[in-house]
Amino acid sequence: MANPMEMYIWFHDAILRELAGVEDAARNLNREKSDEIEEFGEHISWFHSVTKEHERAEETILFPALEGRYTKVAASYEFDHDYFEPNYFGEINACVEALSRAHDNDERIAQATRIHRQSVALNEVMRLHITKENELLLPVIGSEFNVDEQIDIATRMGALFDPKLIGEVSVWMYRGQNGSDRENFLRFLIRALPDEAFGKLAGVLSGIGPATEWASFESRIPELRRN
Numbered sequence: 001m002a003n004p005m006e007m008y009i010w011f012h013d014a015i016l017r018e019l020a021g022v023e024d025a026a027r028n029l030n031r032e033k034s035d036e037i038e039e040f041g042e043h044i045s046w047f048h049s050v051t052k053e054h055e056r057a058e059e060t061i062l063f064p065a066l067e068g069r070y071t072k073v074a075a076s077y078e079f080d081h082d083y084f085e086p087n088y089f090g091e092i093n094a095c096v097e098a099l100s101r102a103h104d105n106d107e108r109i110a111q112a113t114r115i116h117r118q119s120v121a122l123n124e125v126m127r128l129h130i131t132k133e134n135e136l137l138l139p140v141i142g143s144e145f146n147v148d149e150q151i152d153i154a155t156r157m158g159a160l161f162d163p164k165l166i167g168e169v170s171v172w173m174y175r176g177q178n179g180s181d182r183e184n185f186l187r188f189l190i191r192a193l194p195d196e197a198f199g200k201l202a203g204v205l206s207g208i209g210p211a212t213e214w215a216s217f218e219s220r221i222p223e224l225r226r227n
């Protein structure tokens, strides 16, 4: 059967891909173009809101469950979440604001340099945090909780996620996945979403990637052929 925590791992994968993308976007940001700066700022805000939803699910469901069996560990992960806020997301936002208002070139260079610097740092620090969750926390969850308990944790984490974000986050995750993860993610979504919601989402996902890939998914997943 599927790993009960598979969604958790896919979500981490998507965050890691996005962190690399943010670093690239910050490096290539044209500090003279207000529309590019605005677009970068909006994208960082969106990514921040998605990250916060993930951290909220960890802090509300996963970490307390862990603390009940395996104490004095979760607090250091929560500490990392709090550290990301002012030092990276907060500072990048402040620099984007300052860059969009800057009138002289020295100020634009200073703010763009700081945005790039903090984006590199965000990527590295969050990568360490997520790698620790994958490589240190997940094995503990696997050993401390049986499969039914893990399914319960994963389900309650999913239920906490802002429903308004589920569609766009699913598209975001799917876009960056390889074929094998896409297929498993589709199987997960079929189980997790009401038929109507899945049908709408499948209509969008079927347009991502080569048509032959979707056709191969349809050949193996009967539920897709109903959409």
Ligand SMILES: [Fe+2]
Pocket: 055, 058, 077, 081, 129, 133
């Ligand atoms: Fe975390």
Ligand SMILES: [Fe+2]
Pocket: 012, 054, 058, 130, 133
């Ligand atoms: Fe996480």
